[in-house]
Amino acid sequence: MNIVDSEQIVVLLSGLGYSQVDSAEQADLVLLNTCSVRDRAERKVYGHLGRFKPIKDKRPELIIGVGGCVAQQEGEKMLEKVPYLNLVFGTHNINSLPDLVQQAEQQHLRGCETDFLDRETRLNLFPERSFQETVSRFVTVMQGCDNFCSYCIVPHVRGREISRPSLEVVAEVQKLVSEGTKEITLLGQNVNSYSLKDKGEASFPQLLHQVNKIEGLHRLRFATSHPKDMTDELIECFGSLDALCHHIHLPFQSGSDRILKLMNRGYTRDDYLSKVEKLRKSCPQIRLTTDIIVGFPGEKEEDFQATLDLMKEVGFADAFTFLYSPRVETAAAKMADKDSALVKQDRFDRLLELQHQTSSVIWNSDLGDIQSVLVEGKSKRGEGDVFGRTTWNRIVNFSGSIQLVGKVVPVKITDVFRNAHLGELV
Numbered sequence: 001m002n003i004v005d006s007e008q009i010v011v012l013l014s015g016l017g018y019s020q021v022d023s024a025e026q027a028d029l030v031l032l033n034t035c036s037v038r039d040r041a042e043r044k045v046y047g048h049l050g051r052f053k054p055i056k057d058k059r060p061e062l063i064i065g066v067g068g069c070v071a072q073q074e075g076e077k078m079l080e081k082v083p084y085l086n087l088v089f090g091t092h093n094i095n096s097l098p099d100l101v102q103q104a105e106q107q108h109l110r111g112c113e114t115d116f117l118d119r120e121t122r123l124n125l126f127p128e129r130s131f132q133e134t135v136s137r138f139v140t141v142m143q144g145c146d147n148f149c150s151y152c153i154v155p156h157v158r159g160r161e162i163s164r165p166s167l168e169v170v171a172e173v174q175k176l177v178s179e180g181t182k183e184i185t186l187l188g189q190n191v192n193s194y195s196l197k198d199k200g201e202a203s204f205p206q207l208l209h210q211v212n213k214i215e216g217l218h219r220l221r222f223a224t225s226h227p228k229d230m231t232d233e234l235i236e237c238f239g240s241l242d243a244l245c246h247h248i249h250l251p252f253q254s255g256s257d258r259i260l261k262l263m264n265r266g267y268t269r270d271d272y273l274s275k276v277e278k279l280r281k282s283c284p285q286i287r288l289t290t291d292i293i294v295g296f297p298g299e300k301e302e303d304f305q306a307t308l309d310l311m312k313e314v315g316f317a318d319a320f321t322f323l324y325s326p327r328v329e330t331a332a333a334k335m336a337d338k339d340s341a342l343v344k345q346d347r348f349d350r351l352l353e354l355q356h357q358t359s360s361v362i363w364n365s366d367l368g369d370i371q372s373v374l375v376e377g378k379s380k381r382g383e384g385d386v387f388g389r390t391t392w393n394r395i396v397n398f399s400g401s402i403q404l405v406g407k408v409v410p411v412k413i414t415d416v417f418r419n420a421h422l423g424e425l426v
């Protein structure tokens with residue numbers, strides 16, 4: 001989501017004559033686009049701002065701003081805490097940025113805009129995209145979240161759910177594909193609840209069908225899905241849509257029904273497992289990745305064991321594992337949380353160990369296979385190497401010409417590392 005927001009910021013500011021530079025030292029304007037899903041995000045943002053102070057001391061005309069979730073959460077407080085900060089803009093206020101910047105440039109005013117906007121205004125403010133010849137791009141289909149999982153700050157900082165009209169989404173994908181994009185990821189905080197509250201609008205599976213038909217689109221993905229909104233119709237898309245990749249990121253958070261209830265997730269362990277079974281029936285090659293929280297308030301060893309069991313039963317190709325930490329305004333922040341940091345850390349380590357073992361078995365099973373790789377660009381490994389991704393979103397580095405960018409090519413997997421494969425063009 002923040003990548004898309006940053007792209008929009010670049011487009012808006014190019015209208016004021018700004019262009020991107022490589023470092024804060026060279027810049028006339030520095031903007032931090034923040035996310036508060038991660039632990040201690042506020043502290044990290046203040047830390048970053050501190051690093052700009054010496055530059056501002058040398059060049060007082062430098063404009064410094066903060067946007068995104070932390071800006072939404074902190075608001076005016078940031079201007080009070082950081083006297084050299086010029087502007088703060090919230091998650092609904094990216095379009096106010098040019099005005100805020102001009103006020104800072106011309107009148108040296110310090111501004112803060114963090115009001116949530118109404119649905120109509122937000123729908124009208126969907127971003128103009130910058131032209132970039134990029135193989136893989138994101139398209140936002142919905143914003144905000146109404147789920148209020150008890151640990152999560154997103155509904156508080158991103159506001160209520162809205163879905164874009166499907167016609168607009170399809171038109172945007174068509175435009176990107178005509179500019180050379182080969183892979184689209186449809187994005188939303190809770191992407192598969194797309195249009196559930198909008199009568200007469202295409203459902204999310206129908207939207208996938210429409211996008212899948214677009215000539216020239218090789219690959220389609222979507223993120224992030226909520227298990228409670230994984231309908232049979234959506235699950236069937238994995239078996240029937242040729243562009244839809246054989247991968248889904250489906251956070252389960254906890255394997256214990258008691259904890260899932262406290263988290264307000266709206267599904268049980270059995271519900272989750274039954275969706276996984278259906279997904280595998282629809283598309284036997286599918287691989288799953290997930291998010292898990294360890295150490296939620298009140299989690300007991302038996303709850304944690306249920307999480308480990310679920311992980312073993314499903315066999316996730318990868319997992320993002322998080323140690324619970326409270327977020328302001330959330331329901332879980334008020335729940336009694338007695339377990340020591342040591343107990344939680346021990347569970348976290350055990351979880352990680354199990355995930356590493358599982359991931360290693362799954363990714364090592366690719367050794368020797370020939371897989372279709374969509375080539376995205378030059379590899380970080382060095383001259384003469386390119387990288388791309390498999391249908392499972394696994395990065396593969398291999399020797400090849402830059403002319404391959406944008407093509408799907410067969411690559412034999414020759415080595416497996418923790419985060420990527422190494423291969424040879426066949």
Ligand code: 5AD
Nearest residue numbers: 151152251291292322323324325327
């Ligand atoms: N503590 C720990 N992890 C969290 N996540 C969200 N909020 C918290 C929190 N308060 C994790 C969830 C979510 C991922 C993006 O971040 O697993 O799926």
Ligand code: SF4
Nearest residue numbers: 145147148149152154
């Ligand atoms: Fe947060 Fe996702 Fe739950 Fe929404 S569905 S509250 S974004 S964890």
